[in-house]
Amino acid sequence: MKQNSKRVNDVILQTAAIIIFFIIVIFSIDLFFAGHYSPGGGFIGGLMTSAALVLLLLAFDSKTLANVLPIDYRLMTASGLLIALATGLHSVFLGRPFLTHAYGKFDLPLLGEQTLHTAIAFDLGVYLVVIGITLTIIQTIGESE
Amino acid sequence: MSLLHLAILLPLLAAPFIPFLFRGMKQIHTGWFVLIVPVVLVTYFAGFIPITSAGDVVTETIAWMPSLGINFTAYVDGLSLLFALLITGIGALVVLYSIYYLNKDKESLGHFYVYLLMFMSAMLGVVLSDNMIVMYMFWELTSISSFLLIGYWYEKERSRYGAQKSMLLTVFGGLSMLGGIVLLESMIGSYSIRDMVTNSGVIAESPFFLVAMVLILLGAFTKSAQFPFHIWLPDAMEAPTPVSAYLHSATMVKAGLYLVARMSPVFQESSVWLWTIAGVGMFTMFWGSFNAVKQTDLKGILAFSTVSQLGLIMSLLGLGAAALHYDGMDDNIFMVATIAAIFHLINHATFKGSLFMMAGIVDHETGTRDIRKLGGLMTVMPITFTIAVIGSLSMAGLPPFNGFLSKEMFLKATTKVFSADFFALDTIGILLPVIAFVGSVFTFIYSIMLFTRTFMGKAKFDQLPKKPHEAPIGMLISPAILALLVVGLGFFPNVLSNSLIKPAVESIYPTLVAQGQEVDVHIYFWHGLTPELFMTIGVVLLGSLLFWQMGKWMGIYNRIPHRLTLNGMYDGTLVWSNKAAYRFKDNYMTGFIRSYLIYIFVFLSGMMLFSIWWFDMYRFSFENLAEIAPYEYVLGAVVMLAALAILFMRSRLPSIILLGVVGYGVALFFVFFGAPDLALTQLVIETVSVALFLLVFYHMPDISKKEVRMRFKVGNAIVAILVGTTVMLLSFMALTNKSLTSISEYYKENVYELAAGKNMVNVVLVDFRGFDTLFEIVVLGIAAFGIYTMIKFRTTRRTKGEGAHEAKQQTRQ
Numbered sequence: 042m043k044q045n046s047k048r049v050n051d052v053i054l055q056t057a058a059i060i061i062f063f064i065i066v067i068f069s070i071d072l073f074f075a076g077h078y079s080p081g082g083g084f085i086g087g088l089m090t091s092a093a094l095v096l097l098l099l100a101f102d103s104k105t106l107a108n109v110l111p112i113d114y115r116l117m118t119a120s121g122l123l124i125a126l127a128t129g130l131h132s133v134f135l136g137r138p139f140l141t142h143a144y145g146k147f148d149l150p151l152l153g154e155q156t157l158h159t160a161i162a163f164d165l166g167v168y169l170v171v172i173g174i175t176l177t178i179i180q181t182i183g184e185s186e
Numbered sequence: 187m188s189l190l191h192l193a194i195l196l197p198l199l200a201a202p203f204i205p206f207l208f209r210g211m212k213q214i215h216t217g218w219f220v221l222i223v224p225v226v227l228v229t230y231f232a233g234f235i236p237i238t239s240a241g242d243v244v245t246e247t248i249a250w251m252p253s254l255g256i257n258f259t260a261y262v263d264g265l266s267l268l269f270a271l272l273i274t275g276i277g278a279l280v281v282l283y284s285i286y287y288l289n290k291d292k293e294s295l296g297h298f299y300v301y302l303l304m305f306m307s308a309m310l311g312v313v314l315s316d317n318m319i320v321m322y323m324f325w326e327l328t329s330i331s332s333f334l335l336i337g338y339w340y341e342k343e344r345s346r347y348g349a350q351k352s353m354l355l356t357v358f359g360g361l362s363m364l365g366g367i368v369l370l371e372s373m374i375g376s377y378s379i380r381d382m383v384t385n386s387g388v389i390a391e392s393p394f395f396l397v398a399m400v401l402i403l404l405g406a407f408t409k410s411a412q413f414p415f416h417i418w419l420p421d422a423m424e425a426p427t428p429v430s431a432y433l434h435s436a437t438m439v440k441a442g443l444y445l446v447a448r449m450s451p452v453f454q455e456s457s458v459w460l461w462t463i464a465g466v467g468m469f470t471m472f473w474g475s476f477n478a479v480k481q482t483d484l485k486g487i488l489a490f491s492t493v494s495q496l497g498l499i500m501s502l503l504g505l506g507a508a509a510l511h512y513d514g515m516d517d518n519i520f521m522v523a524t525i526a527a528i529f530h531l532i533n534h535a536t537f538k539g540s541l542f543m544m545a546g547i548v549d550h551e552t553g554t555r556d557i558r559k560l561g562g563l564m565t566v567m568p569i570t571f572t573i574a575v576i577g578s579l580s581m582a583g584l585p586p587f588n589g590f591l592s593k594e595m596f597l598k599a600t601t602k603v604f605s606a607d608f609f610a611l612d613t614i615g616i617l618l619p620v621i622a623f624v625g626s627v628f629t630f631i632y633s634i635m636l637f638t639r640t641f642m643g644k645a646k647f648d649q650l651p652k653k654p655h656e657a658p659i660g661m662l663i664s665p666a667i668l669a670l671l672v673v674g675l676g677f678f679p680n681v682l683s684n685s686l687i688k689p690a691v692e693s694i695y696p697t698l699v700a701q702g703q704e705v706d707v708h709i710y711f712w713h714g715l716t717p718e719l720f721m722t723i724g725v726v727l728l729g730s731l732l733f734w735q736m737g738k739w740m741g742i743y744n745r746i747p748h749r750l751t752l753n754g755m756y757d758g759t760l761v762w763s764n765k766a767a768y769r770f771k772d773n774y775m776t777g778f779i780r781s782y783l784i785y786i787f788v789f790l791s792g793m794m795l796f797s798i799w800w801f802d803m804y805r806f807s808f809e810n811l812a813e814i815a816p817y818e819y820v821l822g823a824v825v826m827l828a829a830l831a832i833l834f835m836r837s838r839l840p841s842i843i844l845l846g847v848v849g850y851g852v853a854l855f856f857v858f859f860g861a862p863d864l865a866l867t868q869l870v871i872e873t874v875s876v877a878l879f880l881l882v883f884y885h886m887p888d889i890s891k892k893e894v895r896m897r898f899k900v901g902n903a904i905v906a907i908l909v910g911t912t913v914m915l916l917s918f919m920a921l922t923n924k925s926l927t928s929i930s931e932y933y934k935e936n937v938y939e940l941a942a943g944k945n946m947v948n949v950v951l952v953d954f955r956g957f958d959t960l961f962e963i964v965v966l967g968i969a970a971f972g973i974y975t976m977i978k979f980r981t982t983r984r985t986k987g988e989g990a991h992e993a994k995q996q997t998r999q
Contacts, residue, residue, distance in 0.1 A: 072866075075945075076945060076948045076952075077942075077943040077944065077945055077948055077949065077952075078943065078944040078945055079944070079945055080862040080863045080866060080945060080947075080948075081863075081866075081945070081948065082863070082945070082947075082948040082951060082952070083951075083952070084867065084951065085863065085866050085867050085870065088867065088870040088871060088874060089870050091874060092870050092873050092874050095873075095874055095877045098877075099877060115970075115971065115974065118967045118970060118971075119967070121963070121967075122963060122964060122967055125959075125960055125963060126960070129956065129960060139957075140953075140956045140957060140960070142941065142952075142953055142956075144941075144942045156942060158942060158943075160941070160943070160949075160952040160953055160956075163952050163956060163959075164948075164952050166963070167951075167952070167959060167963055170963040170966060170967055171963075171966070173967075173970070174966045174967060174969065174970035175874055177970040177971070177973070177974055178878065178969075178970050178973050178974075179874075179877070179878060179881060181973055181974045181977045181978065182878070182881050182882055182973070182977065183881050
């Protein structure tokens with residue numbers, strides 16, 4: 042967002058935003074991983090992360106945000122789409138129909154026995170696309186004069 | 187996935203690496219990497235020659251969409267192998283040539299070779315697919331890659347024009363062909379070409395036989411640039427010369443010929459088939475050669491000559507159908523037409539390929555292709571001159587080159603109409619040899635023009651943009667190989683007879699082969715004082731006379747006004763359709779979102795109310811409903827009040843906040859009804875969209891300082907009430923009319939067994955209905971990029987206002 046001509050006193054918002062930002066992001070990541078068993082998933086997680094980013098955007102401005110997080114959100118959208126598509130395609134090469142997921146139980150270091158599921162990769166694609174498009178739209182509208 | 191499928195897809199699989207090789211290895215020309223692909227493929231396909239010449243076929247299938255009868259079946263028989271060898275063989279030579287033709291420092295080779303490889307796969311797919319839907323897919327892919335390659339130098343207006351023209355015409359034909367394919371499938375219940383051939387009797391009895399045939403032929407004629415669709419080919423010459431040599435003379439334009447040859451067993455019983463193809467082909471042969479003579483651009487001459495030669499082969503394929511009806515002696519005289527077609531197809535690829543490369547060399551070394559400026563290059567470019575002479579004389583049909591042999595066979599086939607007593611061939615059919623003769627005369631003239639105007643005559647080197655010199659050796663290798671083939675096949679034509687020509691002809695006549703008729707391919711130089719020999723002598727004499735007296739009759743070309751030419755008509759149609767579209771669009775596209783919303787809402791509720799009335803679904807009962815808790819009343823009241831209050835707000839900010847209240851209220855409803863996922867989504871969406879609204883309004887102009895209350899508009903109120911009523915009715919009815927059991931039971935039972943998940947909503951999103959999600963994120967991505975481009979373009983337009991104006995003008999034209 043562009044800097045207002047009149048300086049606004051938003052020290053409280055800015056200070057709080059930084060702390061809240063991390064809380065929301067951590068919560069959104071939790072939401073993302075929780076998806077398969079309890080409420081959550083890539084879509085909600087992605088929206089939550091973008092909400093956190095929007096909070097930063099409101100508290101500071103788009104230039105600051107771009108300096109702190111130099112991410113090309115259009116690239117993010119594209120890579121998210123590619124990840125989702127590749128997840129769908131992997132089963133084709135194994136001779137199964139498009140978008141057939143695979144899963145199994147694995148013993149992971151530190152985490153113990155966990156179920157790994159290709160759906161998580163698909164969901165990661167959704168997650169990235171959602172963040173990418175939200176921020177692309179908000180940034181382009183916010184930056185245009 | 188078999189090796190054969192891999193071979194078809196190899197160029198496509200190699201394509202993604204090309205841009206990286208182009209960027210990463212600047213010092214090596216990217217073409218050297220690309221060259222590996224066609225060389226590997228040509229050796230691979232050469233391995234099939236013993237199989238097909240023994241009369242066997244190879245079939246490999248992978249299931250693609252078995253439930254729709256669409257499988258990727260690769261099928262190698264004589265005909266498809268011949269084309270596969272042409273595609274990969276000429277492909278290798280063209281890639282080699284392009285390495286010297288395209289400068290690695292100036293051109294964006296990454297794009298070029300990606301398009302070229304895309305084309306190679308597509309073309310292999312066309313000729314090796316048995317399933318017609320798969321073939322259609324590859325067919326359109328050739329059109330797309332051709333479009334990209336013609337528009338390769340997209341800064342040039344002519345390139346864009348040519349690319350668009352070829353795209354419009356060939357895709358029009360492709361779509362017609364798709365219609366024909368669907369009709370054929372409806373007759374026999376299979377998309378397989380082999381099934382169509384076996385069931386050709388069923389197809390012949392269908393009432394849609396002719397429609398299907400015409401649609402399929404439209405596809406073939408547009409692709410192979412037959413009259414009146416030939417007009418795209420000369421404009422396609424804006425492509426780089428290697429592309430013209432490859433796509434627009436040797437391979438892609440022959441896809442139509444392939445299709446006709448391939449579908450011959452299905453349709454060739456019909457007299458319409460014979461007459462349409464022979465007639466259109468013959469006229470194209472004449473018209474192309476007639477127009478080639480007036481061209482001044484070397485590539486223009488070659489383009490029209492390609493049109494003419496394609497017509498020649500097409501007419502031969504048409505005449506070949508007569509072999510089925512001929513029951514004279516044991517030696518089937520009409521088979522010579524098909525043999526000639528296949529033989530000329532090979533010959534044309536050799537001499538036209540070398541001529542195109544010659545034209546490219548001349549252009550590259552002198553800077554122009556205009557024959558009015560060229561001349562006398564013989565002394566400085568002796569090797570190129572030799573290649574040009576060999577190619578031109580072969581094209582003119584003179585001995586001892588391969589063109590002479592196939593041309594003689596062509597003339598022989600046309601004279602055979604006298605001995606046919608069916609389909610009125612012996613009456614009106616007499617026109618065929620006459621047109622063939624006239625066309626050959628013009629062919630002779632432009633062939634002679636081609637090398638005399640360029641290499642002989644007075645040298646005018648001062649008029650040339652560059653100082654001419656002989657091309658580098660690498661550039662000469664490919665045309666020299668082709669020229670050697672022209673000579674070699676001229677002297678030893680029978681090298682090909684049993685290995686390539688015979689199997690290909692046999693695949694065109696499966697019924698005759700089944701009856702035990704022998705396809706006998708013997709090509710001779712000398713077959714006595716036959717009519718065709720006298721025709722050739724006549725062509726040479728008359729052609730030389732006309733060439734000598736050229737200035738006296740060239741005036742006839744200016745007789746037709748541009749408006750009435752085919753190109754004029756094409757341009758006129760484009761302008762007219764653009765204008766009509768704009769006029770239609772301006773009627774309803776007002777530019778105000780409020781009007782669009784009204785269209786959408788009126789249509790929505792209109793459709794819904796109509797179908798409720800039409801299907802008589804207007805019934806609902808309020809039994810079996812849950813008790814409404816007091817807090818739900820409160821929440822409902824809050825949501826309604828907030829929505830109503832928006833109408834009475836004077837400024838934007840409170841409106842946005844009230845809108846947020848509505849949204850959060852709905853989210854709370856989700857919480858009450860036990861849908862945590864929905865509630866979460868709704869909450870976050872609401873938050874983000876309130877922020878978005880704020881942003882948008884922040885940038886909106888303050889239209890007036892004193893913000894007045896929105897005026898009451900009767901029309902809007904009616905629409906709003908209508909939509910509200912419709913939605914309410916629908917939701918009541920959705921509760922009452924349950925005709926099918928809900929799918930949620932299935933999800934509940936299988937969510938853990940099938941998808942190893944416990945959250946049903948999320949499993950539905952990523953697994954059960956993952957396809958929906960995939961498309962949804964694609965749509966979201968498109969929306970985001972759409973907003974991005976719209977806003978960014980607007981800002982660039984404002985800085986360079988003239989560019990925008992120009993762009994608008996161009997779209998209007």
